[in-house]
Amino acid sequence: MTAPLLQINQLAKTFHLESYQIHAVRDFTVDIWQGECLAIVGESGSGKSTVANMILGVYPPTSGQISFKGAPLGARRTKSQRRAVQLVQQNPFSSINPSRRIGATLKLPLNVHDIGTKGERMARVEELLGEVGLPADYAARAPSTLSGGQCQRVAIARALASQPEMVVLDEPTSALDVLVQARVLILLNELRKKRDLTYVFITHDLAVVRNMADRVAVMKDGQLVELKPTHEIFDNPEHDYTRSLISASPVITEEEREMRNRLREGLAMEAVQ
Ligand SMILES: Nc1ncnc2c1ncn2[C@@H]1O[C@H](COP(=O)(O)OP(=O)(O)OP(=O)(O)O)[C@@H](O)[C@H]1O
Ligand SMILES: [Mg+2]
Numbered sequence: 001m002t003a004p005l006l007q008i009n010q011l012a013k014t015f016h017l018e019s020y021q022i023h024a025v026r027d028f029t030v031d032i033w034q035g036e037c038l039a040i041v042g043e044s045g046s047g048k049s050t051v052a053n054m055i056l057g058v059y060p061p062t063s064g065q066i067s068f069k070g071a072p073l074g075a076r077r078t079k080s081q082r083r084a085v086q087l088v089q090q091n092p093f094s095s096i097n098p099s100r101r102i103g104a105t106l107k108l109p110l111n112v113h114d115i116g117t118k119g120e121r122m123a124r125v126e127e128l129l130g131e132v133g134l135p136a137d138y139a140a141r142a143p144s145t146l147s148g149g150q151c152q153r154v155a156i157a158r159a160l161a162s163q164p165e166m167v168v169l170d171e172p173t174s175a176l177d178v179l180v181q182a183r184v185l186i187l188l189n190e191l192r193k194k195r196d197l198t199y200v201f202i203t204h205d206l207a208v209v210r211n212m213a214d215r216v217a218v219m220k221d222g223q224l225v226e227l228k229p230t231h232e233i234f235d236n237p238e239h240d241y242t243r244s245l246i247s248a249s250p251v252i253t254e255e256e257r258e259m260r261n262r263l264r265e266g267l268a269m270e271a272v273q
Helices: 048-056 079-084 102-112 118-131 136-140 148-161 178-195 206-212 230-235 240-248 254-265
Strands: 006-016 021-032 037-041 063-068 085-088 166-170 198-202 215-220 223-229
Touching: 006 048, 021 048, 021 063, 021 223, 037 048, 037 206, 048 085, 048 166, 048 198, 079 085, 085 148, 102 118, 102 136, 102 148, 118 136, 118 148, 148 178, 178 206, 198 206, 206 230, 215 230, 215 240, 223 230, 223 240, 230 240
Parallel strands: 037 198, 037 215, 085 166, 166 198
Antiparallel strands: 006 021, 006 063, 215 223
16 A cells, blocks of 8 residues: 555644643644545634644644655755645635736746746746636736636635645635635536645535545544544544534535535536636
8 A cells, every 4th residue: 555645643733822822733643645635624723724734834733743755744844845735725815915916926836946947937827827717818917806716716726836746725615605616616626636636625614525525534622533534424423523513514505505516517617707
């Protein structure tokens, strides 16, 4: 059997505030396999984004290790390690620099990671826009002229620009309305297949989990309480907390039905939202 792409071993993060400490993540261990989509779910404050931030190297773990392809992902990462793992955040309007045109936003990671020659980079930007279903002339536009869905597509293109192997998606569609959300999810599914990507997909939304994830990690109070293939989580939730999470989410809401239909119809490359 091949080794996991990302290994997270007994990861912990404690934030020290003035008069108290927050144990945001405790003893979190999981192996993530090449090509899979692992969802991380859990209520607000359960430590999901803290795990994401440690994977990305935004801040160091208090204890524990993360390794990528067998090599430790420490505080000082190699260029290829930084390139290999990328992030898509919840709010595209705050993660994209409003004063930069879309083309410049997408060129930046190409410059940083020395991808293509200077002359090739504009063509690469246009290719990236095409990959996320946006017209090439959007390169000249300012972020303020884009819808939320379009802006999130730009954030996805920016994450893909460095040709990552893994993308951490932290609530990537929760700021979007349902139809736009479905289209972005279809796009993410297609990109995963096409580029053989591995996803860590953080979400509150169990409907999204059902449609996207191969396995689900459930977090509560900073700890991993259940880790299983997606269908088993729904068919046979073991932990009380997982049961309450599932029962709090309607089995199939109208929104989920709509989203499922859209996912099945494969609307991704249709009209740009
Ligand atoms: N930079 C920080 N400084 C201090 N405390 C923090 C910091 N980041 C997160 N925390 C705390 O750590 C805990 C876990 O936060 P985290 O953002 O990881 O939760 P989450 O599961 O992503 O929640 P949400 O679903 O609301 O995004 C919370 O109690 C939060 O207040
Ligand atoms: Mg979060």
